[in-house]
Amino acid sequence: xxxxxxxxxxxxxxxxxxxxxxxxxxxxxxxxxxxxxxxxxxxxxxxxxxxxxxxxxxxxxxxxxxxxxxxxxxxxxxxxxxxxxxxxxxxxxxxxxxxxxxxxxxxxxxxxxxxxxxxxxxxxxxxxxxxxxxxxxxxxxxxxxxxxxxxxxxxxxxxxxxxxxxxxxxxxxxxxxxxxxxxxxxxxxxxxxxxxxxxxxxxxxxxxxxxxxxxxxxxxxxxxxxxxxxxxxxxxxxxxxxxxxxxxxxxxxxxxxxxxxxxxxxxxxxxxxxxxx
Amino acid sequence: xxxxxxxxxxxxxxxxxxxxxxxxxxxxxxxxxxxxxxxxxxxxxxxxxxxxxxxxxxxxxxxxxxxxxxxxxxxxxxxxxxxxxxxxxxxxxxxxxxxxxxxxxxxxxxxxxxxxxxxxxxxxxxxxxxxxxxxxxxxxxxxxxxxxxxxxxxxxxxxxxxxxxxxxxxxxxxxxxxxxxxxxxxxxxxxxxxxxxxxxxxxxxxxxxxxxxxxxxxxxxxxxxxxxxxxxxxxxxxxxxxxxxxxxxxxxxxxxxxxxxxxxxxxxxxxxxxxxxxxxxxxxxxxxxxxxxxxx
Numbered sequence: 001x002x003x004x005x006x007x008x009x010x011x012x013x014x015x016x017x018x019x020x021x022x023x024x025x026x027x028x029x030x031x032x033x034x035x036x037x038x039x040x041x042x043x044x045x046x047x048x049x050x051x052x053x054x055x056x057x058x059x060x061x062x063x064x065x066x067x068x069x070x071x072x073x074x075x076x077x078x079x080x081x082x083x084x085x086x087x088x089x090x091x092x093x094x095x096x097x098x099x100x101x102x103x104x105x106x107x108x109x110x111x112x113x114x115x116x117x118x119x120x121x122x123x124x125x126x127x128x129x130x131x132x133x134x135x136x137x138x139x140x141x142x143x144x145x146x147x148x149x150x151x152x153x154x155x156x157x158x159x160x161x162x163x164x165x166x167x168x169x170x171x172x173x174x175x176x177x178x179x180x181x182x183x184x185x186x187x188x189x190x191x192x193x194x195x196x197x198x199x200x201x202x203x204x205x206x207x208x209x210x211x212x213x214x215x216x217x218x219x220x221x222x223x224x225x226x227x228x229x230x231x232x233x234x235x236x237x238x239x240x241x242x243x244x245x246x247x248x249x250x251x252x253x254x255x256x257x258x259x260x261x262x263x264x265x266x267x268x269x270x271x272x273x274x275x276x277x
Numbered sequence: 278x279x280x281x282x283x284x285x286x287x288x289x290x291x292x293x294x295x296x297x298x299x300x301x302x303x304x305x306x307x308x309x310x311x312x313x314x315x316x317x318x319x320x321x322x323x324x325x326x327x328x329x330x331x332x333x334x335x336x337x338x339x340x341x342x343x344x345x346x347x348x349x350x351x352x353x354x355x356x357x358x359x360x361x362x363x364x365x366x367x368x369x370x371x372x373x374x375x376x377x378x379x380x381x382x383x384x385x386x387x388x389x390x391x392x393x394x395x396x397x398x399x400x401x402x403x404x405x406x407x408x409x410x411x412x413x414x415x416x417x418x419x420x421x422x423x424x425x426x427x428x429x430x431x432x433x434x435x436x437x438x439x440x441x442x443x444x445x446x447x448x449x450x451x452x453x454x455x456x457x458x459x460x461x462x463x464x465x466x467x468x469x470x471x472x473x474x475x476x477x478x479x480x481x482x483x484x485x486x487x488x489x490x491x492x493x494x495x496x497x498x499x500x501x502x503x504x505x506x507x508x509x510x511x512x513x514x515x516x517x518x519x520x521x522x523x524x525x526x527x528x529x530x531x532x533x534x535x536x537x538x539x540x541x542x543x544x545x546x547x548x549x550x551x552x553x554x555x556x557x558x559x560x561x562x563x564x565x566x567x568x569x570x571x572x573x
Contacts, residue, residue, distance in 0.1 A: 128317045211401065255398075
């Protein structure tokens with residue numbers, strides 16, 4: 001970007017400027033809908049005017065006053081927390097086994113455990129409906145818990161597995177040869193070494209459940225109205241301004257999760273830099 | 278390591294047990310997937326090939342699928358949407374990923390954040406945002422007519438334009454991230470070497486950088502196409518009656534017609550198509566490159 005007068009330089013800069021123009025428009029395209037829905041949610045009128053002529057929190061107030069929305073919020077929060085916990089509990093050991101283990105069928109097991117990610121959710125929904133209706137689980141929170149954990153598990157395995165692969169195996173061998181049992185070495189040495197990945201995996205597993213719609217629509221009932229399910233049902237009926245307020249809440253939860261992940265990643269980098277000094 | 282007593286040196290047998298132990302740690306996840314994933318997927322086969330009286334095998338559902346033009350139309354629509362989405366994502370995603378990989382750390386961070394925030398934001402919230410933006414009285418139309426660029430509001434919602442905009446918005450990160458991943462690991466000395474040997478910037482890009490980044494582009498295209506053919510929420514909310522995709526068709530067949538065996542057959546067809554796209558992509562880009570990006 002120097003102001004060099006050499007003849008090839010301006011041409012590169014022209015190409016570069018065109019690239020930046022395109023990237024700027026792409027950023028606008030990516031972020032505009034999110035920014036617009038946040039701004040519109042603070043509107044004082046029932047119209048979706050942008051920018052709002054008068055600002056207010058009335059739609060947030062309306063949400064808070066509505067028992068149905070509050071209950072949906074609590075259910076979403078609980079469900080997503082339990083899904084994050086469960087998918088970490090079974091996903092982290094599995095990621096370790098797949099990353100460090102040498103056993104026949106490892107690749108097949110890995111393909112099986114990651115593949116729910118690429119199967120269209122509507123197909124999963126159909127299959128799970130058939131299974132859960134036989135077990136009498138349709139319309140219960142349990143069915144959503146199991147289905148969401150199925151979607152969150154590959155997220156955990158991919159993120160934590162990548163961290164285990166990068167991990168230097170010798171620290172664990174050192175702990176083992178100093179007499180630590182395997183569970184002890186795993187808990188005190190291996191897991192703390194991949195903590196940022198555990199935080200990302202937990203945050204993304206949480207979001208996977210918190211934002212899930214299709215499985216919830218198919219497997220849920222009147223007792224399992226999560227925030228996305230309630231949004232979906234309302235959108236199909238009428239575009240109500242309080243929906244922009246719920247959407248803003250969903251967006252803020254996502255951004256908070258991303259910030260958490262970024263903070264965890266940075267604290268790790270800083271600690272490594274300090275240790276290196 | 279010199280402090281360690283000789284007894285801690287593992288014998289060959291202990292070493293083998295040590296390596297086998299991690300294998301046992303996947304047991305929990307495997308058991309969970311066997312019940313909540315494999316069993317339901319297999320039961321789809323059962324339903325799809327079940328005889329009319331519930332006994333014996335039958336190809337009735339398959340012949341219905343092959344014989345009816347309505348279903349062909351849904352497959353055609355789905356492929357059209359997926360192909361256009363993949364093409365647009367590649368055209369805007371490649372330059373974006375290129376800048377992300379070649380610019381300084383601060384701007385790269387900004388570009389990355391602009392991809393990651395929508396990536397992890399609820400698809401439902403984003404589709405809702407597009408409904409507010411693109412409606413007949415929506416913000417885009419208000420502004421375009423207000424500025425005199427349009428005489429009457431354009432139809433941007435509940436048709437294929439709305440679907441395409443929403444789909445590109447949802448799937449663009451799946452194109453950007455694999456391309457960025459490969460470009461950021463590319464040795465910057467390679468295009469520079471081409472330049473120093475007299476190649477123009479364009480020639481250096483076309484003959485050096487682009488060919489080396491093709492696997493990333495292939496992985497991105499595979500992911501976008503694969504997710505596009507199975508997508509449900511965005512076409513259902515932003516599309517009109519003419520934008521009936523396979524996923525919407527499945528939902529309709531099951532919910533409105535309560536025809537589970539045919540829904541199961543359509544699901545298997547969709548699953549087969551996804552597997553086919555994945556196999557093609559894996560042949561070109563390598564399964565690992567595609568699978569690595571699934572983790573977002």
